[in-house]
Amino acid sequence: MRMNRILLAAVSALPLFFSCRNANDVPDIIPVPLSVEMGRGYYTLPERVQVSCMDSSMFAIEDFLKLNLSCGQDIHEISMETGGRGDIVCVSDDSLDPSGAYVLEVGRGGIRITAGAYPGVVAAVATLGQMVKDGKVPHAKINDAPRFAWRGFMLDVARHFFTVDEVKAILTELARYKFNKFHWHLTDDQGWRIEIKAFPELALNGGFRDPLAHNHDIYTAARAEREKDPASLLPSDRMVIRDGKTLYGGYYTQDDIRDVVDFAASLGMDVIPEIDMPGHSLKTIESFPELSCSGKAVWGKDFSVPLCLGNDATLEFAKTVYGEIFGLFPYEYVHLGADEVEKSHWQSCPKCRARKAAYNLEDEHDLQDWFVSVMESYFKDNGKILIGWDEIAAKDDFSKDAVVQWWRPWAPANKRNAAVNGNGIILSPNEFYYMDIAQNRNTLMKVYTYEPVDGILEGYEDCVLGVHANLWTEYVTSFETACNMLFPRMFAVSETAWSSPEHKDAKDFTRRSLVHLGRLDACGLNYRIPDPDGFCDSNVYIDSLEVEVSVPLDGVIVRYTSDGSIPGPESPFCSGPVVVKEDCTLNFRPFTSAGIGGHTYSAVYRASEYILPAFAFDELPESAEKGLEVCRYDRKFQDCASITSAEPDAEYVSESVVLPAEPESDFALVFRGYVSVPEDGIISFYTYTDDGSVMTVSGKPVVENDGLHSREEKSGQAALGKGWHPIEIRYFDHGGGYLEAGFILADGTRRPFTSSDLCFLL
Numbered sequence: 111m112r113m114n115r116i117l118l119a120a121v122s123a124l125p126l127f128f129s130c131r132n133a134n135d136v137p138d139i140i141p142v143p144l145s146v147e148m149g150r151g152y153y154t155l156p157e158r159v160q161v162s163c164m165d166s167s168m169f170a171i172e173d174f175l176k177l178n179l180s181c182g183q184d185i186h187e188i189s190m191e192t193g194g195r196g197d198i199v200c201v202s203d204d205s206l207d208p209s210g211a212y213v214l215e216v217g218r219g220g221i222r223i224t225a226g227a228y229p230g231v232v233a234a235v236a237t238l239g240q241m242v243k244d245g246k247v248p249h250a251k252i253n254d255a256p257r258f259a260w261r262g263f264m265l266d267v268a269r270h271f272f273t274v275d276e277v278k279a280i281l282t283e284l285a286r287y288k289f290n291k292f293h294w295h296l297t298d299d300q301g302w303r304i305e306i307k308a309f310p311e312l313a314l315n316g317g318f319r320d321p322l323a324h325n326h327d328i329y330t331a332a333r334a335e336r337e338k339d340p341a342s343l344l345p346s347d348r349m350v351i352r353d354g355k356t357l358y359g360g361y362y363t364q365d366d367i368r369d370v371v372d373f374a375a376s377l378g379m380d381v382i383p384e385i386d387m388p389g390h391s392l393k394t395i396e397s398f399p400e401l402s403c404s405g406k407a408v409w410g411k412d413f414s415v416p417l418c419l420g421n422d423a424t425l426e427f428a429k430t431v432y433g434e435i436f437g438l439f440p441y442e443y444v445h446l447g448a449d450e451v452e453k454s455h456w457q458s459c460p461k462c463r464a465r466k467a468a469y470n471l472e473d474e475h476d477l478q479d480w481f482v483s484v485m486e487s488y489f490k491d492n493g494k495i496l497i498g499w500d501e502i503a504a505k506d507d508f509s510k511d512a513v514v515q516w517w518r519p520w521a522p523a524n525k526r527n528a529a530v531n532g533n534g535i536i537l538s539p540n541e542f543y544y545m546d547i548a549q550n551r552n553t554l555m556k557v558y559t560y561e562p563v564d565g566i567l568e569g570y571e572d573c574v575l576g577v578h579a580n581l582w583t584e585y586v587t588s589f590e591t592a593c594n595m596l597f598p599r600m601f602a603v604s605e606t607a608w609s610s611p612e613h614k615d616a617k618d619f620t621r622r623s624l625v626h627l628g629r630l631d632a633c634g635l636n637y638r639i640p641d642p643d644g645f646c647d648s649n650v651y652i653d654s655l656e657v658e659v660s661v662p663l664d665g666v667i668v669r670y671t672s673d674g675s676i677p678g679p680e681s682p683f684c685s686g687p688v689v690v691k692e693d694c695t696l697n698f699r700p701f702t703s704a705g706i707g708g709h710t711y712s713a714v715y716r717a718s719e720y721i722l723p724a725f726a727f728d729e730l731p732e733s734a735e736k737g738l739e740v741c742r743y744d745r746k747f748q749d750c751a752s753i754t755s756a757e758p759d760a761e762y763v764s765e766s767v768v769l770p771a772e773p774e775s776d777f778a779l780v781f782r783g784y785v786s787v788p789e790d791g792i793i794s795f796y797t798y799t800d801d802g803s804v805m806t807v808s809g810k811p812v813v814e815n816d817g818l819h820s821r822e823e824k825s826g827q828a829a830l831g832k833g834w835h836p837i838e839i840r841y842f843d844h845g846g847g848y849l850e851a852g853f854i855l856a857d858g859t860r861r862p863f864t865s866s867d868l869c870f871l872l
């Protein structure tokens with residue numbers, strides 16, 4: 111008690127001066143805090159920063175604090191003490207949410223952190239790190255708390271192996287963005303990465319593979335060559351020679367695991383191990399063929415063959431493995447996997463049939479549920495809560511104590527079942543939160559705008575524990591590629607996981623995320639480089655053109671080629687405009703400060719003349735109305751070309767180029783009318799659609815975005831005279847429908863068509 115009084119005295123000695131006038135700018139913090147009040151002055155960190163904590167268990171923050179104060183340069187010494195005064199004083203307040211809430215006050219006398227528990231101290235330090243500049247921190251008071259207690263991230267180390275240092279580096283970056291659950295996917299068909307003392311062969315054999323005989327490795331090696339991307343190669347420190355053969359792989363010893371678990375704890379992060387069963391188990395079956403129904407480690411129709419659930423030895427194996435796992439991970443949650451099981455293999459197995467008969471199980475689905483329930487009881491007996499992928503919630507009689515990780519937007523019933531059953535739900539919708547999905551200029555916003563509670567049965571919102579992003583690594587070979595997939599998308603997940611929905615602001619987030627990419631660049635960490643602007647997929651020029659390509663991030667340069675090859679580190683860079691005088695294709699590729707190449711963009715250039723409008727502005731017939739005429743065809747299409755001129759199923763008028771209010775799946779739309787071009791010029795258009803679309807202006811195809819695909823943007827240009835030009839937009843949907851079309855403005859902004867841009871004749 112006495113110590114608390116001393117701390118309080120130290121706290122009240124911090125003079126905090128706030129003023130509405132001339133307040134400091136609000137720092138560019140991600141995720142955006144609950145409330146920020148800025149003061150006027152700055153607190154300058156001393157050379158040696160004295161930190162006073164509630165008790166010595168808080169000393170674990172030292173390294174993370176030092177990293178955050180130093181901004182990558184080793185400029186500060188830190189000393190940790192309990193009680194008393196300090197330049198940074200940490201105090202506790204039991205009334206604050208223990209999963210991360212904090213109050214951070216910076217004034218003339220120093221910095222005070224008030225937190226509900228250690229994770230709040232970590233979150234406060236993460237915020238502080240985003241405020242420090244050149245050893246100075248603006249006076250401010252930040253009152254912050256998380257929206258969700260569960261802010262998760264999964265790393266798949268089975269498909270490709272990541273070293274202890276790489277895992278720690280990723281966790282450090284994620285702690286900066288207030289993630290607090292690290293889900294470690296340790297085993298899969300392609301690799302077993304954790305030492306199990308009872309079965310050493312699992313890691314010794316299952317941790318290594320022949321890369322020349324492995325599909326993913328063959329693919330990524332070809333990609334490294336094709337795209338001049340060394341980050342797609344297998345890192346050389348993961349190669350071993352056995353019996354004269356070069357193998358790729360690695361695994362974590364139990365000491366490595368304890369090291370990572372301790373490290374994560376210093377970041378306020380729980381670690382949730384996953385040993386995927388009964389599917390995704392080829393590595394187990396390779397070492398122990400008797401644990402499968404057929405004795406063969408092979409692939410079935412959709413997935414790999416699973417463990418034999420009729421075999422008592424399988425249960426014994428599973429419990430022995432998890433017994434060791436429970437001892438290594440001191441947290442309540444453990445992940446069983448239980449996804450994507452090739453259940454057909456259980457149908458013909460005598461042991462599996464006997465098991466079904468013994469337990470009155472109707473079919474293979476029941477057999478899988480039986481296994482999950484046996485394991486769940488075992489988890490419970492050991493004080494653990496089972497997490498499973500949403501396959502465990504396919505039927506409605508599963509344990510309500512398990513936690514369901516919902517990942518399949520095409521299985522909404524499982525999310526509903528889990529909610530009604532009273533289970534906790536973690537949301538990892540594949541379409542939004544799978545960080546292995548290829549990126550384009552729209553992906554970041556797509557991740558940012560996902561709202562977790564949408565689609566949850568009304569009245570059951572409280573079952574949502576939080577959100578969780580997954581990085582599967584079939585095609586992610588290296589730490590550099592992993593960082594490219596994670597950033598900036600994890601910034602977006604972070605803001606959804608932490609910030610209140612009413613504080614989210616897409617435009618401001620885009621601006622702030624550029625600042626944070628700048629920090630990653632300065633630290634030599636890889637990230638997805640923002641898209642260059644200054645060209646379309648298809649461009650036109652009159653006589654000649656000066657192409658000015660820019661990336662909105664300092665430190666990034668753009669290299670280009672005109673011979674069709676992918677730009678490499680030796681290619682010329684765009685130090686000024688690139689002059690186009692004849693028809694050509696230019697390939698542009700941005701490079702980070704560290705020299706890591708990004709995505710390659712191809713831009714086609716064709717000479718053109720100005721096309722005259724159909725109507726000058728003062729010649730538009732009086733019968734013209736705003737909007738476009740639309741024909742709808744209720745059939746399946748594979749491309750826009752096959753949308754025939756046959757009788758449409760419906761005809762209507764649309765104010766702009768949008769989907770019908772309640773679209774069905776499998777249909778096509780053709781929009782026709784005129785588009786307004788205010789001045790003579792080269793006009794840039796885009797469509798952003800799922801599936802295909804084609805835009806034709808004055809009879810010329812301008813945007814070609816055809817074919818079956820998920821949301822994708824294509825852009826194109828036409829040289830158009832001032833006035834009204836005929837426009838036609840063909841679009842078809844084959845599931846997941848999305849439609850947007852409009853102009854690209856000079857600054858790169860996409861502006862969808864509005865009714866005043868469009869007209870048709872009655």
Ligand SMILES: [Zn+2]
Nearest residue numbers: 403418459462
């Ligand atoms: Zn079997």
